[in-house]
Amino acid sequence: MKKKVVMVCMLMTSICSLYAQNVTLAPEMGISAVQRYGWGQEWRPSAKIGVSVDFNLTNHFGIESGLFYTFRGYSISNGGTYSNGKFTWTENVSQTRHFLQIPVLAQFRWTLNKNTKMFFGVGPYVAFCLKNRFDSNPYYMNGAYPGKYEQYYDGFMYGEDAMGNSNLFLYEEARNFDWGVSSNIGIETNHWYAKLQYDLSLGKEGKNDVIGANYHTLTLSVGYKFGL
Template identity: 35%
Template sequence: MKKFVLFVMLMMCVVSVNAQRWSLTPEVGMTAISRGGGFYSDEQKWNSRWKMGVGVEYAVKPDFFSLKSGLYYTQRGYSYNTITYGSIYPTGAEQSDVMFGEIRSKRNSHILQVPLMANFSFRLADDVRLNLAAGPYVGYSLGDKDQYSYMEYTPGTGYGYGGYSSNGYYGGNSYGGGWTGTGFGHEGWTHDNPFDWGVSLQVGVEVKQWVMNVGYDASLGKEYKGDKCDLKYHTLSLSVGYKFKLGK
């Protein structure tokens, strides 16, 4: 009986010591997303999204080296508007040949992300530490909301755009009786290729138990079947959190 009691006490001490190496950090913040490629250059413009989740950290060597993971919800996507032109300067062309179009497209993906990063910690002052972390991540898309619309405009009765002047420059500026627009739109959810993976980098400042992190993610996974693995998205993030140290 005494041996059993001693064994239980020893195991409790081991668990207590190991628990002190673990910590949980709820975080919330904003992200800035830019598409890595795409047919339209407007797809590569930066746009804002959200990020939130809980980080898990295990101190391999306390106050110097640790492993970081967690579960995060983040958003990813792009939006662009572009104008397409038809024959807007034809001399003597039919009025129906004078036209232009407007394309609007938007995607918002809802991602669950799990990173695994090696973290190095450096003491800057009392209760202030600098953290540098890097490693891969895997992600799973809960769904992609796509919005797409196309409008085509042709002139009504009247002059349309006008034509060339005698000196060779575009001289028409009358819009006649206005423009007639026809088009179509689509909005729906897709789930072409839900799995994502990439690389994460992170720089953080820890003041007592408050944490502020600046991160960068490079998404390398396929967005749909038949796609190739290349740089899909750049993601910059800024988040704040509070670290709960376990076992204390």
């Protein structure tokens, strides 16, 4: 799946660069709200900066791509009560992941007046993790504070809850590749534009994850277009 998504994105970008009537570059920056489905308890703030590239095939249709930096993650407070037979604790964890993201969106445009256009885009994206930060802050409810010879996993204590569910999944090494779908809607006037974008992460974050809705990201951004 990883190779197929990357190849499709590269192929679409290559074809559009050959047939584009004109190409525009646009430095872009925005603020985001991110939620990790199933794990995160609430929306978290984020940011998104980069350069957007539009391959304009006609006056009303083109392909939007570019390169963007963004970060996302989740936090879990009281995310389960675990025990290893000697100690019982409540798990509190937080993870933040930093990505380079490349979208390939079909973009549709409508002229509102001489200087103003409305646009809508939809398509896939691929992303590559640059850095991953994970923090654990367990709250011990009984038993002495664990010594250096107690049972650990990658530097963190682990155990099972009353139902036999392990907390090991919290400490699995996250995958560096992500993919998903994006859509946006916005307005452009005198080369300036503002848009609202939604990204849905579908890639597996951990080795035991399944392909499905993982992260939901809403971004409000602004940019300025330069013709090439």
